[in-house]
Amino acid sequence: MEQPVKKGLDLNRRPMPKQPVEVRRRNFEEVALGYDAKLAMEEASRCIQCKKPGCVEKCPVEVDIPGFIQAIAEGDFERGVRILKAKNSLPSVCGRVCPQETQCEGGCALHRKAGQIAIGRLERFLGDWEAAQPDFMLPEVAPPTGKRVAVVGGGPAGLTVAGDLVKLGHEVTIFEALHKVGGVLVYGIPEFRLPKRIVEREVEYLRRLGVKMVTNYVVGKTRTVDSLLEEYDAVFVGSGAGLPWFSEMPGNNLNGVYSANEYLTRINLMRGYTFPLAPTPVKRHVRVAVIGGGNVAMDCARTALRMGAETTILYRRSREEMPARLEEIENAEEEGVIFRYLTLPVRCIGDERGWVKGLECIRMELGEPDASGRRSPLPVPGSEFFLPFDAVIHAIGNSPNPLIPQTTPGIEIGRKGNIVADPQTGKTTKPRVWAGGDVVTGAATVILAMGAGRRAARSIHEYLTNPGEW
Amino acid sequence: MFEIIENRMLVPNVHEMTVHAPDVAKSALPGQFVIFRSEEEGERIPLSLADWDVESGIITVVYLNVGRSTAKLATLKAGQALPTVVGPLGNPMEIDYYGAVLCVGGCYGIASIYPIARALKEAGNKVVCVLEARSSFLLYWQEKLSAVADRLIYLTRDGSRGKRGHVGNLAEILHALPMRIDRVILNGCNYLMMRGSQETLPLKIKTMVTLNTLMIDGTGMCGVCRVTVNSETKFACVDGPHFDGHQVDWAELTQRRKAYLQEEILALRTTRPL
Numbered sequence: 001m002e003q004p005v006k007k008g009l010d011l012n013r014r015p016m017p018k019q020p021v022e023v024r025r026r027n028f029e030e031v032a033l034g035y036d037a038k039l040a041m042e043e044a045s046r047c048i049q050c051k052k053p054g055c056v057e058k059c060p061v062e063v064d065i066p067g068f069i070q071a072i073a074e075g076d077f078e079r080g081v082r083i084l085k086a087k088n089s090l091p092s093v094c095g096r097v098c099p100q101e102t103q104c105e106g107g108c109a110l111h112r113k114a115g116q117i118a119i120g121r122l123e124r125f126l127g128d129w130e131a132a133q134p135d136f137m138l139p140e141v142a143p144p145t146g147k148r149v150a151v152v153g154g155g156p157a158g159l160t161v162a163g164d165l166v167k168l169g170h171e172v173t174i175f176e177a178l179h180k181v182g183g184v185l186v187y188g189i190p191e192f193r194l195p196k197r198i199v200e201r202e203v204e205y206l207r208r209l210g211v212k213m214v215t216n217y218v219v220g221k222t223r224t225v226d227s228l229l230e231e232y233d234a235v236f237v238g239s240g241a242g243l244p245w246f247s248e249m250p251g252n253n254l255n256g257v258y259s260a261n262e263y264l265t266r267i268n269l270m271r272g273y274t275f276p277l278a279p280t281p282v283k284r285h286v287r288v289a290v291i292g293g294g295n296v297a298m299d300c301a302r303t304a305l306r307m308g309a310e311t312t313i314l315y316r317r318s319r320e321e322m323p324a325r326l327e328e329i330e331n332a333e334e335e336g337v338i339f340r341y342l343t344l345p346v347r348c349i350g351d352e353r354g355w356v357k358g359l360e361c362i363r364m365e366l367g368e369p370d371a372s373g374r375r376s377p378l379p380v381p382g383s384e385f386f387l388p389f390d391a392v393i394h395a396i397g398n399s400p401n402p403l404i405p406q407t408t409p410g411i412e413i414g415r416k417g418n419i420v421a422d423p424q425t426g427k428t429t430k431p432r433v434w435a436g437g438d439v440v441t442g443a444a445t446v447i448l449a450m451g452a453g454r455r456a457a458r459s460i461h462e463y464l465t466n467p468g469e470w
Numbered sequence: 471m472f473e474i475i476e477n478r479m480l481v482p483n484v485h486e487m488t489v490h491a492p493d494v495a496k497s498a499l500p501g502q503f504v505i506f507r508s509e510e511e512g513e514r515i516p517l518s519l520a521d522w523d524v525e526s527g528i529i530t531v532v533y534l535n536v537g538r539s540t541a542k543l544a545t546l547k548a549g550q551a552l553p554t555v556v557g558p559l560g561n562p563m564e565i566d567y568y569g570a571v572l573c574v575g576g577c578y579g580i581a582s583i584y585p586i587a588r589a590l591k592e593a594g595n596k597v598v599c600v601l602e603a604r605s606s607f608l609l610y611w612q613e614k615l616s617a618v619a620d621r622l623i624y625l626t627r628d629g630s631r632g633k634r635g636h637v638g639n640l641a642e643i644l645h646a647l648p649m650r651i652d653r654v655i656l657n658g659c660n661y662l663m664m665r666g667s668q669e670t671l672p673l674k675i676k677t678m679v680t681l682n683t684l685m686i687d688g689t690g691m692c693g694v695c696r697v698t699v700n701s702e703t704k705f706a707c708v709d710g711p712h713f714d715g716h717q718v719d720w721a722e723l724t725q726r727r728k729a730y731l732q733e734e735i736l737a738l739r740t741t742r743p744l
Binding site: 403 | 493494496511512558559694725730733737740
């Protein structure tokens with residue numbers, strides 16, 4: 001039910017200060033600077049406190065949004081944090097990377113008048129306010145149940161499961177393949193959009209709650225899920241979508257051609273942007289092409305720009321069909337990323353030393369809507385043309401990581417290599433094993449993975465407290 | 471953190487490191503690899519497992535001190551710790567009864583061929599090992615290998631030990647052997663594996679190689695280890711690292727290996743202490 005919009009409402013969404021374009025396009029510091037207390041309280045005061053809040057309905061982790069907004073409006077930030085953290089263990093992350101426009105803010109009663117409350121910015125404000133306090137406020141943890149849970153993968157899904165279950169008194173251990181916990185939050189999303197210290201802080205919070213974290217541990221290789229089941233009462237698999245796609249065209253194995261995962265991992269996880277200070281090498285490219293139109297494509301393009309390259313996004317449909325968040329598209333445009341729509345690369349062309357020197361592309365036109373409801377792009381015959389690039393980044397998606405599916409007998413695997421799990425509970429076809437996040441859905445968003453983690457945690461808790469009934 | 475038990479130079483520039491990594495040791499199979507980091511914020515270095523012991527939980531790798539990160543690795547001492555030892559990664563080498571198998575190791579490949587030769591021997595094969603080096607002073611692990619091989623053949627460029635020559639003389643060696651060889655396994659630098667594969671191709675002997683590609687995560691996530699095998703793109707980390715040497719696109723692999731040569735040099739040029 002939409003709420004009636006009364007006259008005299010404050011529809012003036014408070015803008016969030018950002019680094020000026022000319023400055024930020026050359027550094028890796030965070031672009032958006034966040035609200036101060038005054039702006040946050042002003043923004044929060046605009047909330048009309050709907051009786052049936054549309055925002056909460058659209059939040060995958062069911063945060064009591066009007067509750068924490070009311071607390072901010074009253075200046076009681078501590079209460080706000082408590083309300084927020086009751087449902088979301090990673091507010092500073094979600095406030096930055098959630099697609100609020102299609103979730104909470106899309107459900108806001110003021111959305112119709114384009115004055116929706118900046119819920120994401122307020123969430124971020126509370127998360128950051130808490131972090132600036134001298135002491136973490138730790139919630140109450142239930143007495144130990146003696147039950148042990150293994151969480152495979154330290155990304156958004158796994159962190160959520162771990163946080164929820166540890167608060168309920170279960171002993172939780174996260175097994176992470178890389179050397180840092182955080183998954184896509186540390187290897188994928190760039191520093192300028194999500195500073196790594198924020199992820200570290202949220203991870204530290206979970207550690208303080210009692211979550212054990214084992215890094216450098218590849219479940220499926222170092223140890224199998226079956227072997228974990230001998231020692232743990234339940235296993236949650238959140239191993240992510242770690243197998244990159246390359247668009248089908250000749251020349252993808254030329255030097256200078258990257259998957260988005262490789263490019264972003266070199267820069268983010270390995271801190272390649274400080275090379276040679278950090279020893280993982282990164283090339284200084286001059287002209288970079290990014291293939292794709294999602295958030296990952298925007299991240300790659302804005303990263304390449306900051307590394308000093310002229311950067312072009314090649315997308316086969318038009319701006320309207322681009323799946324990236326509007327805010328990210330606008331940021332990229334402002335910073336000077338070049339967008340070439342209705343353009344499909346068909347061939348990477350290399351030089352005599354095996355380095356890419358450009359892309360042969362073909363122009364596209366939009367035809368009838370396809371299964372996704374978007375107008376499908378069709379090549380215009382004879383419209384091939386050449387664009388010079390010394391690097392090409394494929395940002396067109398990922399498949400679920402195959403390591404667990406390959407090494408876990410008895411777990412049902414879907415057509416796309418994903419683990420099959422009940423969307424309501426995260427239960428897989430293998431007893432005592434739950435799964436959620438990108439390994440189930442294919443590449444999606446941080447918050448959807450967290451939502452899946454929340455539901456799985458609930459189901460795991462039911463099982464652990466009432467195993468007889470399962 | 472993973473405690474270093476020992477780190478010593480075996481022969482000039484070639485180092486052996488043993489590390490306490492019990493979970494890796496427990497799951498390791500011949501032909502798998504591990505990834506080390508020698509320091510916080512350090513590069514991820516893929517290295518073949520050369521030996522392991524389940525009981526003590528100790529694993530062994532042999533590496534060449536060749537760049538910024540392996541140079542750092544070489545400075546570490548027993549009792550210090552590595553921030554990352556992860557594995558075992560990749561597929562194991564296919565081990566079965568083939569009859570007679572020729573195992574060729576050069577450089578760090580002398581060490582990585584050892585667990586493969588050992589497993590082949592245990593599977594009942596007749597195992598002939600060829601150890602290739604520029605000169606006799608670069609040979610190591612002879613005792614370990616002679617314990618698992620039916621015959622050891624030395625091949626040095628200067629003839630200072632065994633036969634004078636290099637992997638390009640593999641066909642001659644195969645012809646001179648008293649038995650027919652049913653399979654060849656090559657471990658070493660990509661050049662050695664490429665040249666060896668060229669030698670066995672006309673002889674129609676199935677030849678397996680263990681590729682050295684660039685890697686970051688080693689779990690299939692980044693795809694920098696792409697290699698063309700039999701006209702298909704494979705990821706060396708999850709589809710390999712073992713492939714049929716007659717099907718590998720060696721020219722492409724060689725190019726891809728060189729991608730960061732300039733940066734490697736830049737990283738070495740720093741005056742900052744390691």
